[in-house]
Amino acid sequence: MDLDESIFVAGHRGLVGSAIVRRLQAAGHRRLLLRTHAELDLTDAAATRAFFAAERPRHVFLAAAKVGGIVANNDFPADFIRENLAIQTSVIDAAWHAGVERLLFLGSSCIYPKHAPQPMPESCLLTGPLEPTNRAYALAKIAGIEMCWSYNRQHGTRYLAAMPTNLYGAGDNYHPTNSHVIPALLRKFHEAKTRGEPSVTVWGSGTPRREFLCSDDMADACVFLMNLPDERFDALLGSDEAKTGRFEPPLVNVGVGEDVTIAELAELVRRTVGYEGAIVYDRSKPDGTPRKLMDVSRLAAAGWRASTTLADGLALAYRDFLASEARR
Ligand SMILES: NC(=O)C1=CN([C@@H]2O[C@H](COP(=O)(O)OP(=O)(O)OC[C@H]3O[C@@H](n4cnc5c(N)ncnc54)[C@H](OP(=O)(O)O)[C@@H]3O)[C@@H](O)[C@H]2O)C=CC1
Numbered sequence: 628m629d630l631d632e633s634i635f636v637a638g639h640r641g642l643v644g645s646a647i648v649r650r651l652q653a654a655g656h657r658r659l660l661l662r663t664h665a666e667l668d669l670t671d672a673a674a675t676r677a678f679f680a681a682e683r684p685r686h687v688f689l690a691a692a693k694v695g696g697i698v699a700n701n702d703f704p705a706d707f708i709r710e711n712l713a714i715q716t717s718v719i720d721a722a723w724h725a726g727v728e729r730l731l732f733l734g735s736s737c738i739y740p741k742h743a744p745q746p747m748p749e750s751c752l753l754t755g756p757l758e759p760t761n762r763a764y765a766l767a768k769i770a771g772i773e774m775c776w777s778y779n780r781q782h783g784t785r786y787l788a789a790m791p792t793n794l795y796g797a798g799d800n801y802h803p804t805n806s807h808v809i810p811a812l813l814r815k816f817h818e819a820k821t822r823g824e825p826s827v828t829v830w831g832s833g834t835p836r837r838e839f840l841c842s843d844d845m846a847d848a849c850v851f852l853m854n855l856p857d858e859r860f861d862a863l864l865g866s867d868e869a870k871t872g873r874f875e876p877p878l879v880n881v882g883v884g885e886d887v888t889i890a891e892l893a894e895l896v897r898r899t900v901g902y903e904g905a906i907v908y909d910r911s912k913p914d915g916t917p918r919k920l921m922d923v924s925r926l927a928a929a930g931w932r933a934s935t936t937l938a939d940g941l942a943l944a945y946r947d948f949l950a951s952e953a954r955r
């Protein structure tokens with residue numbers, strides 16, 4: 628991406644979108660196209676197409692989505708499937724009409740089967756039943772991958788789908804119930820410390836394993852992928868199964884390649900916050916997928932690795948949580 632080419636970052640005020648903007652600005656990109664949800668509702672296909680026709684972005688990072696943790700996904704499946712299908716359909720189709728050169732669609736590791744082999748390679752897509760707590764969201768994301776693949780096959784576009792593992796970092800959603808586990812635990816441990824409470828309740832059994840990637844690393848991976856030279860970018864676009872007989876969607880996992888149990892994570896967050904009370908488990912809350920570890924060999928072969936340790940990332944995230952509380 629040249630520094631003067633126009634780049635649309637959809638969802639630029641979110642966890643990942645804001646990190647992508649910081650990363651692009653640090654690299655000197657001068658023509659970022661940014662619209663808030665209020666300025667442009669990406670579920671509105673006509674408005675999205677008009678925006679693309681007027682602004683003609685060359686590159687698109689599709690980081691706008693309806694996003695939430697395990698309980699939000701489980702409680703509002705209709706919202707998750709409807710909004711995500713609508714956003715990605717509007718943006719991918721408008722990008723094609725406007726002649727966008729490259730588009731990066733962000734999915735999620737929950738697209739893979741609940742009992743996928745660990746670590747999960749891209750090739751295990753569509754090989755088994757999904758985790759029920761986020762099946763609606765996962766199916767929307769799978770449809771997004773298929774859309775990228777279909778537009779590439781039919782229209783010769785270059786749309787790549789990147790599947791991030793669980794993310795956290797500056798600008799996260801710290802809602803007590805709708806958020807993901809790291810922002811939720813930062814809030815819970817911090818509030819228990821400041822109120823002098825004897826224990827913190829962690830959902831589920833503590834046994835599920837998760838892999839956590841800092842949003843700044845995620846943004847770095849996204850920009851790395853979009854900057855790959857043509858031949859290496861195109862190698863990630865897979866192949867047309869009708870012609871090759873091979874199931875190779877335009878898909879790349881983004882993760883760190885290591886995971887921890889939720890109990891280990893809770894202990895790390897407890898130490899990060901400096902809370903000295905006990906941890907108790909609420910087994911009435913869902914565990915979700917038992918394990919979700921990405922096979923990141925495809926991305927590593929392309930030349931990218933994560934650089935932030937979980938301990939450093941948690942310290943950064945806790946500082947961000949404190950800053951966001953101070954602004955309230
Ligand atoms: N966070 C995580 O752990 C993971 C995230 N992902 C994926 O990464 C991507 C980014 O997620 P993340 O940054 O965490 O999400 P956030 O919720 O932090 O940000 C999403 C952004 O999309 C915007 N948005 C939502 N709906 C619309 C709409 N209809 N029109 C315009 N803008 C809209 C939001 O704006 P507003 O807030 O104003 O509605 C927000 O700025 C998503 O595709 C997500 O599925 C994948 C795996 C894990």
Ligand SMILES: C[C@H]1O[C@H](OP(=O)(O)OP(=O)(O)OC[C@H]2O[C@@H](n3cnc4c(=O)[nH]c(N)nc43)[C@H](O)[C@@H]2O)[C@@H](O)[C@@H](O)C1=O
Binds near residue numbers: 698764
């Ligand atoms: C990124 C991913 O995010 C969602 O899936 P998930 O991996 O299950 O994400 P989570 O962060 O919400 O939970 C991880 C684990 O942590 C446990 N847990 C403990 N205590 C809290 C807690 O207080 N809050 C939350 N949210 N979880 C907790 C929780 O019970 C679970 O075992 C998908 O729906 C989907 O959106 C998706 O793609």
